[in-house]
Amino acid sequence: MTRMPFCLAIAAAFFTSAAVSDPLPSWNDGETKTAIVEFVDSVTDPDADTYVPERDRIAVFDNDGTLWAEQPAYFQVLYALDILKEKAAADPSILTSDVLRAANDGDMEGMMANGLEGLLEIINISHSGITAEDFKASAHEWLTTTPHPTMGMEYAAMTYQPMVELLRYLRDEDFKTYIVSGGGIDFIRAISHEAYGIPPWQVVGSEGNASYSAESGTPTITKDGGISFVDDKEGKPVGIMSHIGQRPILAGGNSDGDFAMLEWTTAGEGPRFGLLIHHTDAEREFAYDREGHIGVLNRGLDEAAERGWTLVDMKQDWSRVWTGASE
Amino acid sequence: MTRMPFCLAIAAAFFTSAAVSDPLPSWNDGETKTAIVEFVDSVTDPDADTYVPERDRIAVFDNDGTLWAEQPAYFQVLYALDILKEKAAADPSILTSDVLRAANDGDMEGMMANGLEGLLEIINISHSGITAEDFKASAHEWLTTTPHPTMGMEYAAMTYQPMVELLRYLRDEDFKTYIVSGGGIDFIRAISHEAYGIPPWQVVGSEGNASYSAESGTPTITKDGGISFVDDKEGKPVGIMSHIGQRPILAGGNSDGDFAMLEWTTAGEGPRFGLLIHHTDAEREFAYDREGHIGVLNRGLDEAAERGWTLVDMKQDWSRVWTGASE
Numbered sequence: 256m257t258r259m260p261f262c263l264a265i266a267a268a269f270f271t272s273a274a275v276s277d278p279l280p281s282w283n284d285g286e287t288k289t290a291i292v293e294f295v296d297s298v299t300d301p302d303a304d305t306y307v308p309e310r311d312r313i314a315v316f317d318n319d320g321t322l323w324a325e326q327p328a329y330f331q332v333l334y335a336l337d338i339l340k341e342k343a344a345a346d347p348s349i350l351t352s353d354v355l356r357a358a359n360d361g362d363m364e365g366m367m368a369n370g371l372e373g374l375l376e377i378i379n380i381s382h383s384g385i386t387a388e389d390f391k392a393s394a395h396e397w398l399t400t401t402p403h404p405t406m407g408m409e410y411a412a413m414t415y416q417p418m419v420e421l422l423r424y425l426r427d428e429d430f431k432t433y434i435v436s437g438g439g440i441d442f443i444r445a446i447s448h449e450a451y452g453i454p455p456w457q458v459v460g461s462e463g464n465a466s467y468s469a470e471s472g473t474p475t476i477t478k479d480g481g482i483s484f485v486d487d488k489e490g491k492p493v494g495i496m497s498h499i500g501q502r503p504i505l506a507g508g509n510s511d512g513d514f515a516m517l518e519w520t521t522a523g524e525g526p527r528f529g530l531l532i533h534h535t536d537a538e539r540e541f542a543y544d545r546e547g548h549i550g551v552l553n554r555g556l557d558e559a560a561e562r563g564w565t566l567v568d569m570k571q572d573w574s575r576v577w578t579g580a581s582e
Numbered sequence: 583m584t585r586m587p588f589c590l591a592i593a594a595a596f597f598t599s600a601a602v603s604d605p606l607p608s609w610n611d612g613e614t615k616t617a618i619v620e621f622v623d624s625v626t627d628p629d630a631d632t633y634v635p636e637r638d639r640i641a642v643f644d645n646d647g648t649l650w651a652e653q654p655a656y657f658q659v660l661y662a663l664d665i666l667k668e669k670a671a672a673d674p675s676i677l678t679s680d681v682l683r684a685a686n687d688g689d690m691e692g693m694m695a696n697g698l699e700g701l702l703e704i705i706n707i708s709h710s711g712i713t714a715e716d717f718k719a720s721a722h723e724w725l726t727t728t729p730h731p732t733m734g735m736e737y738a739a740m741t742y743q744p745m746v747e748l749l750r751y752l753r754d755e756d757f758k759t760y761i762v763s764g765g766g767i768d769f770i771r772a773i774s775h776e777a778y779g780i781p782p783w784q785v786v787g788s789e790g791n792a793s794y795s796a797e798s799g800t801p802t803i804t805k806d807g808g809i810s811f812v813d814d815k816e817g818k819p820v821g822i823m824s825h826i827g828q829r830p831i832l833a834g835g836n837s838d839g840d841f842a843m844l845e846w847t848t849a850g851e852g853p854r855f856g857l858l859i860h861h862t863d864a865e866r867e868f869a870y871d872r873e874g875h876i877g878v879l880n881r882g883l884d885e886a887a888e889r890g891w892t893l894v895d896m897k898q899d900w901s902r903v904w905t906g907a908s909e
Binding site for chain 2: 310387431440441444454455456458462465466467468469473474476483484489490491492493496497498499500501515518519522
């Protein structure tokens with residue numbers, strides 16, 4: 256694999272294809288690419304019955320496993336673990352529970368023993384008692400300097416080049432592109448503009464409690480820990496309605512956590528597009544679908560065809576996977 | 583007062599001044615107008631030290647009392663009362679509490695006896711068990727057809743023409759304009775694009791619980807009643823951070839419910855602008871500030887000068903008040 260520094264990868268992702276006529280150079284010719292281009296043509300042709308005015312051209316995408324990788328664990332969880340270890344090295348007294356001690360020792364089984372509740376305990380260590388600005392700076396630094404455990408690239412370089420191209424293509428056709436993620440909204444916002452060209456106000460995600468205070472003399476918004484909104488499964492349409500206020504016409508995801516979002520999006524009137532990324536490429540990326548603890552895709556695989564959703568076969572449809580590598 | 587039908591008023595508000603060079607024709611010449619124009623010039627001049635790139639030009643405005651009127655009660659409360667009466671006429675059994683019966687009888691004292699809790703009970707009658715789309719259609723119809731009890735104009739025509747001009751002026755200068763209201767997000771979205779040129783995804787407000795279901799065969803988001811987020815006072819900076827994800831450079835409000843939003847906005851680095859509407863015009867609008875049950879402005883009046891916030895004297899600074907009337 257030929258790796259590039261993240262900054263170069265970003266520059267390449269955004270600028271290399273601008274001069275050529277194919278808006279999706281990392282997509283192989285075939286049914287999938289044709290379906291995407293035909294959909295975009297159909298909604299942007301002012302003479303077509305299927306024309307959609309610019310203000311209704313809203314496209315939403317899941318993040319983990321759809322725009323960047325999610326194996327062997329969500330990047331946000333790996334970040335939380337790194338910060339936990341860093342903090343515990345400086346002050347071991349923060350390890351106040353079995354779950355936190357297991358996480359610090361790299362004991363995955365012990366770490367998962369309390370399920371979601373335990374994971375939230377770990378996440379709270381890095382995600383609370385910090386201003387939103389400082390949190391984003393910390394996440395940004397980690398994402399752009401830490402190598403992924405198996406791929407070796409910085410996490411921020413592990414976006415999917417074909418999806419970065421798709422986002423840019425849609426924006427060139429006057430779509431608004433949103434991220435709608437089960438991950439934390441502030442974590443994604445730390446990198447979304449740099450990695451995807453998506454500004455913070457077009458990121459929807461799970462949210463923690465936060466509060467405003469000016470008592471210190473400096474008006475500050477602090478992350479207080481705990482979860483105020485879970486933007487996953489049936490929560491995704493609700494999060495979209497809260498942040499965007501209207502139904503998108505295109506939705507992309509990769510797991511059954513995205514099913515409701517695709518279902519709601521494609522149930523609207525007029526032309527609609529549902530896209531599911533199928534992780535089929537064990538060599539260049541990771542191969543998984545119906546089983547595992549992350550990105551499980553069962554119902555989506557079963558129902559994509561009858562619902563008219565386009566299934567992306569990563570191995571077959573993408574000539575290049577990574578923004579941060581040439582393959 | 584010369585009244586216009588709402589549709590004409592909207593057309594007039596958006597198009598009449600397009601051809602003239604003054605972007606704020608309903609603002610009288612003077613310190614206030616000069617301060618606004620000088621700020622906008624300072625952040626849009628690429629050669630100035632005070633230049634702000636387009637992506638950071640974010641302006642936020644309270645709605646009730648800032649962009650449209652809020653007397654004798656918030657329009658949303660008057661809507662909720664009208665719907666309650668309509669529903670009770672068809673089915674009196676919905677009047678299950680003293681508060682609901684008082685509201686139905688127009689007994690304001692009895693209606694307020696349980697404070698906010700009672701008000702929410704009334705609001706829940708019209709704001710729950712309904713899809714977001716149907717709710718918005720109902721609110722839109724009410725806002726565009728119901729006459730205000732004292733002014734006689736449709737509610738939707740009771741936006742402030744100078745503020746509609748300010749919103750358009752800012753957008754012409756590549757600002758993004760947001761509403762950040764203590765009122766309900768769906769209620770405002772029902773009319774925001776038509777009344778202010780602000781799309782639903784640029785409206786932040788208080789939010790109710792909602793849920794997604796496809797069980798009926800039609801994927802639907804239903805308003806479930808209850809409040810999930812109160813976008814008022816210290817909640818406003820939190821709501822901005824949730825929906826926009828970065829600090830604005832301009833904030834406008836009219837009451838102490840907007841204080842935290844102005845405080846946070848103007849505490850940022852670089853050029854900042856805080857704007858407070860002072861309701862001084864008993865003849866054309868309503869005169870109120872330090873006392874009353876709506877739009878109380880105490881701390882803002884006391885501290886505006888020392889904080890460098892611009893206080894708009896409605897009577898003196900505005901040559902015309904209403905979008906829906908010529909004065």
